[in-house]
Amino acid sequence: MKSYMNKKLDHYKTSNEGNVRLLVSCPDQPGIVAAVSAFLFKNGANIIESHQYTTDPENGRFFLRILFEKNNIKEEILELQQKFTPIAEQFQMHWSITLANELKKMAIFVSKELHCLHELIWEWQSGNLMADIALVISNHEEAREIVESLHIPFHYMKANKEIRKEVETKQLELLERYQIELIVLARYMQILTPSFVSHFPNQIINIHHSFLPAFIGANPYKKAYDRGVKLIGATSHYVTNDLDEGPIIEQDIERVDHRDDAAALKNIGRTIERSVLARAVKWHIEDRILVHENKTIVFN
């Protein structure tokens, strides 16, 4: 399995060689696109894909994502970044220029329910989720077999409210050791402390099993059943210190009816959770999500 995935990853890396992502966020003003596209043209880059968005015609903020290709980019990326700096300064940009084939290092946190983990693995094996799944952390043993069969390190760590601080300290050490850039809470079912969250701003993706902001907090399917809703949903979002209030990345729903009890809702909901989380992770690792205030701009 490992060698199978290595082949997939190698293929991805090769086919994306020369592909570069430019992300920009700055105050809106005339001339930004002209300056950026002139810069790319002069430096021998060819634009493959481009998305832009301005929050407001007056005094808004401008967001840009360009995918371009350029020969010898691996050798010349530092030089390109340096050359871009004056433009970035002129327009007061937050920006990044990164290689599309440098995989993001990702950790998956999981509890007992494995459907979201399964989906991520399956999409990864299918070549749709090109990240480096560096490790899986769980407070249960259920996921060990599947994870280790893929030669991915599996770390069991007991977790509950009482020992949260100690556990998080250990987790942070691990995450640092593996240089993790993205944490996916694939139904982890534990609340993270503000201190932990502050290490990973807009780098922790959670799947909430309801159509937020309906049914915030625990047992959303039970609450949905009690309310008698006719649709149930799932929401993937970045984790902030306001429980279930972080920027929403993606949502979807499924139709239910009066015959579906709370257990049936939970069961039906798993399918939505799987796809809604997988899409959010995919967009994140492809640098398609920009966060502005408490909202996401998704360039897909």
Next chain:
Amino acid sequence: MKSYMNKKLDHYKTSNEGNVRLLVSCPDQPGIVAAVSAFLFKNGANIIESHQYTTDPENGRFFLRILFEKNNIKEEILELQQKFTPIAEQFQMHWSITLANELKKMAIFVSKELHCLHELIWEWQSGNLMADIALVISNHEEAREIVESLHIPFHYMKANKEIRKEVETKQLELLERYQIELIVLARYMQILTPSFVSHFPNQIINIHHSFLPAFIGANPYKKAYDRGVKLIGATSHYVTNDLDEGPIIEQDIERVDHRDDAAALKNIGRTIERSVLARAVKWHIEDRILVHENKTIVFN
């Protein structure tokens, strides 16, 4: 237009002649279906459509809707109802036996925004919403032209918080005069008093322009925009005295993205409001909705 609708209604009445709806709600126990279906068979009725649901295998409540046809039912309905009474008493039933071609008398309350009214009229003209639209009440003049062109009485009644009681008194008089059985709030935008609501238990259908229970109360599209949701919804529900907390009949959603501001959400949402309200009204007038506690059972 009037004569056109008269033809439609006549056609509906003729093609549903002989069709009868039996609705039952009672404590669950063995033998109910056997007793009811034997009764129907012995009385020369032929079952066309049948739905049943039990809330819980243990000590649950049983719900049944049967559509049957029977010759000469118009003359014999009283007799049939009398004959059914012993069975109903044996099983402690709430029940009704009604003619499918007796149209429910319906009032529509509307404000300035006419999209929901338009949809109801259009479905009515198309023969999908076979009710007797007896009158339209509005606190604005926008709907007068279209309503009167259909020869439906239009009643303008100023409405606001201060004069609510007086207005409702006049409305109740009107509703009684027209023997109204169903009130549809097609974006009426006024809160009804508990006293008013108590006259029409599970007979007032409202359209709320959000995916309840998210964004209860005023300005749901603004709230949805502020929260940065990726889907917006609409909910039709029976009106109770808890604002936006009555039994949900139907919900639906539409996908939106970061480019859609509050005005765009409102615009997109109108399409969902229209269809979600129209479906609820259709199911109600076809006696497909049973209310149990704060939930609906929809036999469709």
Next chain:
Amino acid sequence: MKSYMNKKLDHYKTSNEGNVRLLVSCPDQPGIVAAVSAFLFKNGANIIESHQYTTDPENGRFFLRILFEKNNIKEEILELQQKFTPIAEQFQMHWSITLANELKKMAIFVSKELHCLHELIWEWQSGNLMADIALVISNHEEAREIVESLHIPFHYMKANKEIRKEVETKQLELLERYQIELIVLARYMQILTPSFVSHFPNQIINIHHSFLPAFIGANPYKKAYDRGVKLIGATSHYVTNDLDEGPIIEQDIERVDHRDDAAALKNIGRTIERSVLARAVKWHIEDRILVHENKTIVFN
């Protein structure tokens, strides 16, 4: 994993003990429901779920599925079936009375692409697809690892047009040995001969990767791309001797746009194929599908 599944299956069997499914198809006439429900009541059965459908009010065919519970049914099922025979004869019924906790023996045929197999396995492991997966047959080795890790027999059998007859003979032997009642073609990609199909009328479920009847035959995603469709679909259907013309069980679609090439369509389509096939298999093993002429009646 085996013991894990054994537990799931045991749980399913226990929780469905006493549950019985009655399926009926016969010429429509008054009194069928009365006769059947009186029979069930007299024999101490309690109806849990009931669905009926008549193809046509005049001279139509009547279809009925009742789920009922009855004590000691395991011991008394033969007797119950015997007692039902006179009623069945009176109404010229095709019928069956079967125990809900007797699992159908199922074979999965698969080729190189494993996404549909994966989905079936996950749903099976999740307790949503309670069948006895007796064996997997493939003309490739890709599925062996996952299948054998679940202690399910895996049979490799080379397959192509030239050796079709010999291969099918061996397959039929295997299927007989395992007493297979349902064959699922989980992207098997081989055409079956009329002789093979005739052994399993309405017992072979295929997933076709298009929205049938659009794009019948090979390479539907390529054809969909060439036509420039804005939605792609998948269709599960029973296999007959008319290629892709058998009774449709379920369909679903996903939105695509001009940026999606044939490879992207294929990729997006896999998600739909998975869920559309899994739903069809679930409905089949729960005896929710009745076939009438070339259409399915799905009681779900």
Next chain:
Amino acid sequence: MKSYMNKKLDHYKTSNEGNVRLLVSCPDQPGIVAAVSAFLFKNGANIIESHQYTTDPENGRFFLRILFEKNNIKEEILELQQKFTPIAEQFQMHWSITLANELKKMAIFVSKELHCLHELIWEWQSGNLMADIALVISNHEEAREIVESLHIPFHYMKANKEIRKEVETKQLELLERYQIELIVLARYMQILTPSFVSHFPNQIINIHHSFLPAFIGANPYKKAYDRGVKLIGATSHYVTNDLDEGPIIEQDIERVDHRDDAAALKNIGRTIERSVLARAVKWHIEDRILVHENKTIVFN
């Protein structure tokens, strides 16, 4: 009503004053975006919205739509077009620069069924479909009342196979007189001759009441019913001389089941036809659709 629409149109025109649409199609090569955006910047234009697409990384065709705002554009548009010409020539562009508030002149062709016409009118009245509905042509009288009540010219023209040529000659005269730029076939149900179609390349939008390419030709709902599909669809497309084979603009579907006969499918389908046609018309009049070979690129 006329004055009401005049106000809407005036509001649209005012709020889009200064907004300009640039459409480009040319062979792909580096430097196009740089050249175009430098041009816009130098000429005092501010980009509001931008979409681009390349059919193929190698030797592909490049498509661009930019919405920009510029002061005094009404006076300076000719000058701007002239200045853009050298760039257009350098890159061998097909291109246009047009004012967003110059409404397209549109004719609607309709037959007896008015649901699509109604939807277009409502969306127009709601301000979502900012076109100049210059006239309605019909081979029936059903639409006259609603059309004339809006002070839109209504032209009755008998139509059938025998008199097609003569009728089309008259229609072409009318369309020329009104300087029509877009024809919408809102369930017109008549086939147009190649000669007629050739006058309006990619300027005639049809709604076909099936999920093309399934059920090409007449009676698609009947065909869908006979095939036993579980979803029905509608497709809006540009009309070419191959019946129902023109570039697809938009598609959507609705779920149906075994209880829905052909009449029910037709009824359910009308809702989809309405929205699918309205979206296509909206995108066309906002210049969001580019046609490449037999496919559409929709920049929405």
